[in-house]
Structures are given as C-alpha cells and as structure tokens.
Amino acid sequence: MPDEEIVRRIAGTTGLTAGEAARVIEDVIAWYGESAEEYVRRRHGQLQTYGTRNAEAFRIIAEELAGRPVKAPPLTERQLRRIIYG
Known part of the structure; x- marks a missing residue:
C-alpha cells in the first residue's frame, strides 16, 4: 500500500477514490521500478x-x-x- 499521505493527495486532486488512487500510484511505482x-x-x-x-x-x-x-x-x-x- 502506498503512503497514505500521497494517496489522499492524489485522491483529492483527481476525484479518484482512495482505492483507485492507491492502484494508480502502485502502477506508476511498478512502471518506474525496473532497474x-x-x-x-x-x-x-x-x-x-x-x-x-x-x-x-x-x-x-x-x-x-x-x-x-x-x-x-x-x-x-x-x-x-x-x-x-x-
């Protein structure tokens, strides 16, 4: 689970639910996670x-x-x- 503060910020600025924001954040982290x-x-x-x-x-x-x-x-x-x- 991503940091709660960033989840709240993304959810608040985009209109996504906290769950949706968390999934988006996890996807972005995974994308940039490769060496x-x-x-x-x-x-x-x-x-x-x-x-x-x-x-x-x-x-x-x-x-x-x-x-x-x-x-x-x-x-x-x-x-x-x-x-x-x-």
Missing part, C-alpha cells in the same frame, strides 16, 4: 522492433534515462552495448 539495465534491454528491443539502428537507439535510451524520475547514472554507448550484449 536501468532492465529498462535498457526492454527499450532497446522495442526500438529494434521498429528498425531503429543501434547508434540512434543508444542516443534515445541515454536521453530517456536522464529524464526518468530516479535518474540512472549517465551511460556511454559502450556501457549500453555491454548491458544489451554482455
């Missing part, structure tokens, strides 16, 4: 599905990681490649 490595692998696979070449994929992933609520340390193209290919 940087998990995110890189998942996102690289998505980008490859749409034909994005590695150099462009690595640039996109690095930019996205920098904008996440809990930022990952800056990763070089080489570090991203090692996460994906070992």
Whole structure:
C-alpha cells in the first residue's frame, strides 16, 4: 500500500477514490521500478522492433534515462552495448 499521505493527495486532486488512487500510484511505482539495465534491454528491443539502428537507439535510451524520475547514472554507448550484449 502506498503512503497514505500521497494517496489522499492524489485522491483529492483527481476525484479518484482512495482505492483507485492507491492502484494508480502502485502502477506508476511498478512502471518506474525496473532497474536501468532492465529498462535498457526492454527499450532497446522495442526500438529494434521498429528498425531503429543501434547508434540512434543508444542516443534515445541515454536521453530517456536522464529524464526518468530516479535518474540512472549517465551511460556511454559502450556501457549500453555491454548491458544489451554482455
């Protein structure tokens, strides 16, 4: 169960019930709960599905990681490649 204070705040500002607000919060926490490595692998696979070449994929992933609520340390193209290919 998420912190009661944030549940009250989300419920109060959105008109959701406390139960609905808690479920939304849990969903958001789960979405952002994956590690940087998990995110890189998942996102690289998505980008490859749409034909994005590695150099462009690595640039996109690095930019996205920098904008996440809990930022990952800056990763070089080489570090991203090692996460994906070992």
